[in-house]
């Protein structure tokens with residue numbers, strides 16, 4: 068199981084997005100995390116598939132889409148046409164979560180499910196084997212720059228146990244408030260994919276910052292309780 072660093076561009080200077088993406092790519096990030104908000108499921112409003120398609124023009128970097136929108140199925144095909152790699156939908160927004168996951172996979176994309184802080188892991192019980200990624204919200208969705216909710220570490224640990232028990236090698240992604248103070252405990256508990264927004268984008272030297280975050284996370288991974296379960300993969 069490898070560590071993945073997925074910068075979120077939510078707090079970026081949007082007048083200069085192409086240049087930022089190129090810097091993150093050459094700086095060694097694994098994916099770019101795109102936060103799509105509809106002003107309904109979450110109060111904030113961001114952008115949609117057109118921006119994803121424009122970014123696709125300037126980079127071949129994997130685009131990882133986090134859909135914080137009601138009835139997300141309405142946008143699957145537009146994002147697929149925009150050339151994104153993965154779509155992560157919130158369980159709270161889907162009447163038919165299983166069907167929505169299948170639709171994403173039928174479009175040839177990786178499928179993820181995100182859970183708000185208060186949503187129990189039990190919603191994943193009968194679907195976990197179909198997922199490429201599970202995203203644990205470690206803040207309330209809607210804005211960058213919030214504080215990590217400490218109670219989420221137990222949830223991360225319990226989800227990692229579920230993934231191991233079901234033989235799944237899906238990524239366990241954490242999103243919200245990840246920084247140099249919180250990254251170690253999140254990986255210790257079971258996270259391997261780290262969305263980092265404001266803490267990363269405030270750095271002058273993005274290459275160094277990505278490298279430093281990766282080192283902190285890899286060190287925590289090697290010392291973690293769950294690392295050995297994936298050896299030999």
Ligand SMILES: O=C(CO)[C@@H](O)[C@H](O)COP(=O)(O)O
Nearest residue numbers: 208209211212243244264265
């Ligand atoms: O999905 C979200 C917020 O809803 C995130 O992707 C944040 O944008 C991460 O930003 P930081 O908490 O790292 O600043």
Ligand SMILES: [Fe+2]
Nearest residue numbers: 075102133242
């Ligand atoms: Fe996100």
